[in-house]
Amino acid sequence: MQPLSLPPRLLMGPGPINCYPQVLSAMSTQLVGQYDPTMTSYMNEVMDLYRQVFKTQNQQTFLIDGTSRAGIEAALVSSVEPGDKVLVPIFGRFGHLLAEIAERAGAQVHTIEAPWGEVFDPQQIEDAIKKVQPKLLAIVQGDTSTTMLQPLEELGEICRAHDVLFYTDATASIGGNPFETDKWKVDAVSVGLQKCLGGPSGSAPISMSERFVEVVRKRHHVEAGIRDAHHEDAGGERIRSNYFDLSMIMDYWGEERLNHHTEAATMLFGSRQCAIELLREGQDQVIARHKQAGDAMLSGIQAMGLQPFGNLKHKMSNVVGVNIPDNVDGEAIRHILLNTFNIEIGTSFGPLKGKVWRIGTMGYNARQDAVLHTLQSLETTLRRAGFALPTGAAVDAALDAYGSK
Amino acid sequence: MQPLSLPPRLLMGPGPINCYPQVLSAMSTQLVGQYDPTMTSYMNEVMDLYRQVFKTQNQQTFLIDGTSRAGIEAALVSSVEPGDKVLVPIFGRFGHLLAEIAERAGAQVHTIEAPWGEVFDPQQIEDAIKKVQPKLLAIVQGDTSTTMLQPLEELGEICRAHDVLFYTDATASIGGNPFETDKWKVDAVSVGLQKCLGGPSGSAPISMSERFVEVVRKRHHVEAGIRDAHHEDAGGERIRSNYFDLSMIMDYWGEERLNHHTEAATMLFGSRQCAIELLREGQDQVIARHKQAGDAMLSGIQAMGLQPFGNLKHKMSNVVGVNIPDNVDGEAIRHILLNTFNIEIGTSFGPLKGKVWRIGTMGYNARQDAVLHTLQSLETTLRRAGFALPTGAAVDAALDAYGSK
Incomplete structure (x- = not known):
């Protein structure tokens, strides 16, 4: 109580x-x-x-x-x-x-x-x-x-x-x-x-x-x-x-x-x-903000050497599926992200269960800082789990997508 | 917006x-x-x-x-x-x-x-x-x-x-x-x-x-x-x-x-x-508080010369029906209570529609001050609408029910 x-x-x-x-x-x-x-x-x-x-x-x-x-x-x-x-x-x-x-x-x-x-x-x-x-x-x-x-x-x-x-x-x-x-x-x-x-x-x-x-x-x-x-x-x-x-x-x-x-x-x-x-923000502006955050997240995921799931031509702007690499324990990664970094990413259902993470950039969280923190934390977690990746590439790709110097 | x-x-x-x-x-x-x-x-x-x-x-x-x-x-x-x-x-x-x-x-x-x-x-x-x-x-x-x-x-x-x-x-x-x-x-x-x-x-x-x-x-x-x-x-x-x-x-x-x-x-x-x-307050204590507030409201209603609705032996502690007196416009009274006193009381459905008000004393509002304000305001509104009632009797009855001096 x-x-x-x-x-x-x-x-x-x-x-x-x-x-x-x-x-x-x-x-x-x-x-x-x-x-x-x-x-x-x-x-x-x-x-x-x-x-x-x-x-x-x-x-x-x-x-x-x-x-x-x-x-x-x-x-x-x-x-x-x-x-x-x-x-x-x-x-x-x-x-x-x-x-x-x-x-x-x-x-x-x-x-x-x-x-x-x-x-x-x-x-x-x-x-x-x-x-x-x-x-x-x-x-x-x-x-x-x-x-x-x-x-x-x-x-x-x-x-x-x-x-x-x-x-x-x-x-x-x-x-x-x-x-x-x-x-x-x-x-x-x-x-x-x-x-x-x-x-x-x-x-x-x-x-x-x-x-x-x-x-x-x-x-x-x-x-x-x-x-x-x-x-x-x-x-x-x-x-x-x-x-x-x-x-x-x-x-x-x-x-x-x-x-x-x-x-x-x-x-x-x-x-x-x-x-x-x-x-108040404007529906077109909010949709554009989701598109930008989603694109930045996708760029970061790809720069990290991860494969997005599904036909990207038809991906919603606000969520990306990520194929969990072989030899990576998807649930263990999610667990560390949650408990060490206070960041939640999603698992999947049915035929994709255990095979795909889902990472969203929605509403209040369709923001540059949220995208950057998520990519950095995922990179750190994967790196420490022994997954080979180009250090810093994910966050750099996201910053590029946002047009930052 | x-x-x-x-x-x-x-x-x-x-x-x-x-x-x-x-x-x-x-x-x-x-x-x-x-x-x-x-x-x-x-x-x-x-x-x-x-x-x-x-x-x-x-x-x-x-x-x-x-x-x-x-x-x-x-x-x-x-x-x-x-x-x-x-x-x-x-x-x-x-x-x-x-x-x-x-x-x-x-x-x-x-x-x-x-x-x-x-x-x-x-x-x-x-x-x-x-x-x-x-x-x-x-x-x-x-x-x-x-x-x-x-x-x-x-x-x-x-x-x-x-x-x-x-x-x-x-x-x-x-x-x-x-x-x-x-x-x-x-x-x-x-x-x-x-x-x-x-x-x-x-x-x-x-x-x-x-x-x-x-x-x-x-x-x-x-x-x-x-x-x-x-x-x-x-x-x-x-x-x-x-x-x-x-x-x-x-x-x-x-x-x-x-x-x-x-x-x-x-x-x-x-x-x-x-x-x-x-x-936290205690379930028995909360039930007793509702009983006390409901009893006080009922006493006040009766002291005002109004007739409660239904078999009082089986009334819920937290709400009382009040027969709207002849020659009193029930909706006009509710309207004044709401707009002048910021107090809402209820109307009724089906066979009781337009015939009965319902006055609740529930949860946070099962309180002495809420009972007293409601009775005083109802009395004032009825009095000014030409309904004959013993002035002050309602609030006195409620205070008595609360054991106040």
Whole structure:
């Protein structure tokens, strides 16, 4: 029962990462009531801020109270009725997750797979759409498990042409890589805070097009305990989850303010600040800062004689996979980095487990000093473990990438 | 994009209420990684702290990342298979919610109803159990919509005798009224932080008996993206939700630390501090403090000539319903209290909407000064609205209840 006492880690893994200090400050704000006009006005502001983050005019843009997979499940369970066909192109762990969540929502799931480290050509996806004729396409933009970024620009057009709903999870990529909800004709997108947005896990911003909302609204229902005479069920099959019923969550965030959950106010304050940090610096500037930090990290890794994982043409700017060299104990290296240098880098899942480290440069930590400390510490640790490398080359390459003298 | 600026409200409604200052401080703590030994050791500590809060030896005691209804949904969707019979005794809005969540999980739901303002006699519940023969009994302990507290002491024994699982939601009551998981033979209980625990909404502590865990484990499954050769599905029907799959969440909080969600670390820090505030002051002392504040508020309300709602014998200690007098505009009074006095009291739902105010004395706000300010301000507001009352009687009655001179 002592006060919290945590070491000052520099979190350079695939997320969560260190929060912006301003986000932490916002999260110690005392509460007001959930229907207090000052609270509902902040809720409206948060909707507007995330419209800017998502680059959309979508009215239905708000927070799901849960971690990023809460946003995924809300989008899928609210749109998919049992038996509906869903197409999930899988290029890493989170594609498997989308498939699994859709299956549990009762969907008939069809998958196509790309090797881990690659992405799909839009043509492959269109071919599968033609074959499967799904109600919905669900795909992640950035799969942190492989560090790959799926190009989405053409998928919205393809989906419209075949009358398919287009959902994407952009948790790993948002804020560090371009994302254009309206321009790319994305029907629903959900994210988390704990990557390039620089906040803690626990809130899932989501945005839905009118087209998507229409599908959800067909299954609208009001809880018995708060139903008035003017509330009528829409008649569609009831959504399988109460917590993730987007038709009810829209009523809560909408003008009627119909009670659903009690908004997680502290997470809302944090989410709000994450959006403000992004928008104040400027979305293009933040994306450029991630690109620069990611490029510098990659240069350093390569200069050290390490091999990056996957097709670099499609790497997210904010994380790099590093093949663990033969004769190097990957976990031992991570252990020393953490305990001696207070720096965390990531391990991997599934087929990459034990084979690849993942090193992130995200949000608050997409900074020159964070990149330099990480490279120097990794070099020292590898050198002392007997791995032959050109001393100083990594940090020099990163400084060069930053254009430093 | 200005810094947050919220008025210093005194939140005397049915929750959320003002957080303990120590809880707010804890929530501005910088993060460490989710598998950092310092983080997992705090996760273990949180499990232990909530075992104490719930008065249980249950190993499976942890947090669900979401608001209190996330805990309800996790408990129900993980234990109930489609077609299973669930009995829900309803005595307010949240009984309806349990029924609705169980229905959406595919249960065949049977309900019995008590009038709003009353609770059930255990015999009524046993009779219904005999008739329905459900797999699970789901009932709330305190239904904030009516302020009533259902006695649970005998229900566990009844459930064991009929081989029924016993789940309860104690969100509104925990910390302000006695709760004994093991002694009462509760199989699963979930709560939220935003009432007597004095934290923000957004984390749902849950505890499960071995008997309950066994039912959940029969449906155990590991996600495709992280499955190893040694992982085998248990073979039972897969739980309908990934996010609320307690068998997977147990793997995440357990020794294997198998990745599920990314723990909402800031909410964990807040949840931890809520438990510490309760346990440091002493659970019996905190319950007594709530009883005293609730009694003082009730005395004041009655001395003012107002009628409390419902059967006072079964009122929760931490909230009182007040019948809005004829010729008094309940919403106008709430409006003045909020805007002139910065004090929030609550309205009601469903059949009580517009008829009853709800005034809470919870957590940090179960304090003498908060009770006195609320009564004085309500008196002033009613008096100036033309309601005849004995001036000063309310605050005097409350001071008497506190034994003040």
